[in-house]
Amino acid sequence: MKNIWIIAKKELRTYFTSPIAYVIMTVFLLLVGFFFYSLIWWFNTQSMQAAQNPYYAQQMNINQMVFGPLFNNMSIILLLMLPLLTMRLFAEEKKIGTEELLMTSPISVGQIILGKFTASLLVLAAMLGLTGLLSLFTFVYGNPEIAPVLNGYLGLFLMGGAFIAIGLFFSSLTENQIVAAILTFGALLLFWILNWAANSAAGFWKDVLNYVSFFQHFENATQGILDTTDIIYYFSFAFFGMFLTHSVIQSRRWR
Amino acid sequence: MIAVEHLVKNYGDLVAVRDLSFEVGQGLIWGLLGPNAAGKTTTMRILTGYLPATDGRASVGGFDVFEQPNEVKKILGYLPEVLPLYPDQTVTEFLNFVADLKKVPAAKKKGAVARAIKISGLEPVKGRLIRNISRGFKQRVGIAQALVHDPQVLILDEPTIGLDPAQIIEIRSLIKSLQGEHTIILSTHILAEVTQTCDGVVIINEGRLMVSGTLEEVTASVRTRDGVVLKVRRAAEAAVAALKALPGVEKVDRADGELRVEWKVGLDLREAAAKLAVETNCGLLEMRPLAMTIEDIYLKIVSGGVEP
Numbered sequence: 217m218k219n220i221w222i223i224a225k226k227e228l229r230t231y232f233t234s235p236i237a238y239v240i241m242t243v244f245l246l247l248v249g250f251f252f253y254s255l256i257w258w259f260n261t262q263s264m265q266a267a268q269n270p271y272y273a274q275q276m277n278i279n280q281m282v283f284g285p286l287f288n289n290m291s292i293i294l295l296l297m298l299p300l301l302t303m304r305l306f307a308e309e310k311k312i313g314t315e316e317l318l319m320t321s322p323i324s325v326g327q328i329i330l331g332k333f334t335a336s337l338l339v340l341a342a343m344l345g346l347t348g349l350l351s352l353f354t355f356v357y358g359n360p361e362i363a364p365v366l367n368g369y370l371g372l373f374l375m376g377g378a379f380i381a382i383g384l385f386f387s388s389l390t391e392n393q394i395v396a397a398i399l400t401f402g403a404l405l406l407f408w409i410l411n412w413a414a415n416s417a418a419g420f421w422k423d424v425l426n427y428v429s430f431f432q433h434f435e436n437a438t439q440g441i442l443d444t445t446d447i448i449y450y451f452s453f454a455f456f457g458m459f460l461t462h463s464v465i466q467s468r469r470w471r
Numbered sequence: 472m473i474a475v476e477h478l479v480k481n482y483g484d485l486v487a488v489r490d491l492s493f494e495v496g497q498g499l500i501w502g503l504l505g506p507n508a509a510g511k512t513t514t515m516r517i518l519t520g521y522l523p524a525t526d527g528r529a530s531v532g533g534f535d536v537f538e539q540p541n542e543v544k545k546i547l548g549y550l551p552e553v554l555p556l557y558p559d560q561t562v563t564e565f566l567n568f569v570a571d572l573k574k575v576p577a578a579k580k581k582g583a584v585a586r587a588i589k590i591s592g593l594e595p596v597k598g599r600l601i602r603n604i605s606r607g608f609k610q611r612v613g614i615a616q617a618l619v620h621d622p623q624v625l626i627l628d629e630p631t632i633g634l635d636p637a638q639i640i641e642i643r644s645l646i647k648s649l650q651g652e653h654t655i656i657l658s659t660h661i662l663a664e665v666t667q668t669c670d671g672v673v674i675i676n677e678g679r680l681m682v683s684g685t686l687e688e689v690t691a692s693v694r695t696r697d698g699v700v701l702k703v704r705r706a707a708e709a710a711v712a713a714l715k716a717l718p719g720v721e722k723v724d725r726a727d728g729e730l731r732v733e734w735k736v737g738l739d740l741r742e743a744a745a746k747l748a749v750e751t752n753c754g755l756l757e758m759r760p761l762a763m764t765i766e767d768i769y770l771k772i773v774s775g776g777v778e779p
Contacts, residue, residue, distance in 0.1 A: 222571040226557075233559055313553035317616070320519040320551075321572040322544040469522060 219323045223331025227305070228338060236304075237339055240297055244343050251289040252350045255282045278360045279440065283351070287368040287438045290347070294340075294376050295408060299400035301339060302383025303393040305332045306461070311391045325465050329458050333380060340376040344369055364440030371437025374450035375430060379404055381457025388464045404430075472497040472624060472654040473518065478527035480513050486678055487513040491527070493673045493683040498651050502669035503658040506773055510678035511658040512552050515628050518656070519549045531624050545574060548617035548653075552628040554609055555616070558602035562593055562612055565601060566619050573620035583619055591615035591645065607638040614645065625649065627657040631664060643668050662765045672765070674772050681772040689768060696721060698733035698761035699744055704754030713747050733761065 231237035259281050266273040309315040318328055348369070354360050379400075386399040411429035414422045426432050433446040473495040480488040488510040495501040503511050516522040518529055520540040528535065534542040557565055566584045575583045588597050591611040596604045601612060610633070617625055630646065631639045647668050649655060659665065665672050666686065673683040682689050703710070714723045714730065719738045724731040730748075734740050741758075748755045 222568070226568050229564070230557070230559055312556070312558070313551060314555040314557060316516075316521055316549075316551040316553070317555035317569070318572070319521050320544055320547070320549045321569075322541045322574055323572060 219327040220331045220334060222323070223318075223328055224334040224338070227332050227335030231301075231335065231339055236301070237342075240301055240339075241343050241346065244293060244297055245346055247293050248286070248290055248347050249350065251286055252282075252347075255286055256354075278354060278358055279364045282354065283360065283365055283368055284438045287372060288434075290344075290372055291375060291434055294372065294379060295404050296401070298336075298340070298376060298379040299383050299386075299397040299404065301336055302380050302400060303387055303397040305336070305384055306388040306465070307391055307393045307396045319469070325462055329384065329461050329465075333377075333384060333454075333458060336380045336383070337377055340380065341373065344372055344376070361440075367440050367442050368437055370442070371434055371446070374447065375434055375437075378430075378450045378453035378457065381454040381461075383457075385457045385460045385464065388461045472499075472532060473501075473656065474528075474530045475514070475518070476528045478514065478517060478529055479525045480510070480517060480522065480678075481525045488517070488524075488675075488678040491675065491678070491680050493680060495654060495656060495671070497654050499670040500646065500650050500655045500657065500668055502665035502672045503656055503675070504660065504662070504665055504672055504769060505658075505675040505681075506660060508677075509675045511675065512628055513678075514675070515549075515626050515656070515658060516551075519547060519626055520544055521549075521551075545620075546623045548573075548620065548622035548625045550613045550617045550625075550627045550630055552632075554613040556601045556609060556612055559600065561600055562597045562604070562608075562615075563588070565612065566615055569616045570619050573622075575620050583621065586621075587615040587619040590618060590648075592641070607634055610634055610638070610642065611645075614642070618649075623654060625653050625655045627655065629659055630657055631659070631661065662769055666765045674769065676773050682768075686765070690765075696733040696761075697736055697738065698731065699741055700759050700761055701730040701732065701744065701748055701755060702757035702759075703728060703730060703748065704756060705752075707751060707753050710748060710751040710753040713751050714744060717743055717747065731761065 266276050382403055383400045387396040390396050408430045411426050411431045414425035433449050436443050436446050476492050478488055478491040505511050517524045520536055520543055531543045532546045536543050566587055570580045570583050591614050593611055596608050631642050671685040672689055674681040711723050714732055719734045722733040732744055
């Protein structure tokens, strides 16, 4: 546990002594802020109209009309930005030769991977935590339900964790950060839209494609549904990503 | 302290190390010598547990490198060929990180880092970012990170590469000062480095052991002739002829006012040679033993003059 923290601390220091974390967080918050503003503005105009129509007024729901789309937007921004957060994790160690220092220290490959994973996860938590400020305004000036909002954040966090694990894997494959980022982004997008293929498939394969796709699972989170299937899905994705990373690093040494 | 037995390492079809065996005793500095691509770095990487061997055994401090890698890694400091430095950290930050990695207890960490900084002469740059310090200081940071946990065994891969002559001398005296407390293996292809800093040498070529032992042993094993060099004022033909006529003398060369007299190993013709020089009245100025330098040995071995 201590070993994991040693690595995580080092990675966090790198994130925050270089511009990486600040740039990613700032751009993320700007984009989320913009989406939030647009959604609130739209909700506001809808509310004005609903004020004249009692039937329509009953349909107004800030959770569904603001937070649902907001979480969807945030998940796409994460899909675009997390590969940039993870691309350097192993690629850089290999490029500058520090991998040799890590591998000749009394610390296991698994601990190194978990340390790096933890550091990225904490940056992700900070990114999501800061957007919590926006949600706070809706609670001050309105009365949304808190459970679906927290559930949405949980979904984003778990999915982000799965994204990071995939990013770790691609970072371990190459010395080139750009290559790592592109491969990660491609893989994540592919898994995201895999359910499109499910539409033309049938039976068993339809279920498989739907299950493997991120889209289906995240859809539940935005609607306030907390399903253990989804949690297991994200966990197994994260585990699988780290397992592959471990295999890549070990196999390179054994070649 | 360090033992390597029948070590083999293949990279696919390429054989980097073949059947390498040698031993290094405690507290000694041993040089690993060989031309480029001889397998020096591979051997060191196997010893540090970075690479697994294809076959054979290696042990450091009594621990098997393959069976107990973590025990080995705890007592070992390693300076790889490519310096493992994080450019965005300051020297002190980096050494603190390495101290954590190498399991230096929290209570001793501050002292250990201060000690490493002092030994390696990093005091003037300890607060600066590694990316901004000179190559010579970076090399010292590399040595400091190998030393920070006060390991019993140090493995240094080309510790003086890329340094200017003054820095090379400083690093060598630094290594020399570590003798006794630490067992050290250093790789190099600079021959002078071995004579100046090492107690013994392992010479490898194309992954094969050519010779190993203390400097004296190695010199003795390769030497085929003993002899003296006579510095004379007048190198007369008569003197050369007389020396050649001595029983056992195999060769007399004349160059730059010096006579190089060689005879079979085991004989001692020094007295007779001196006497002859005086008798032939060639004006003897100086007489010194014909020493075989590490350069001679190395060239002889690597160019294939000696069978392993």
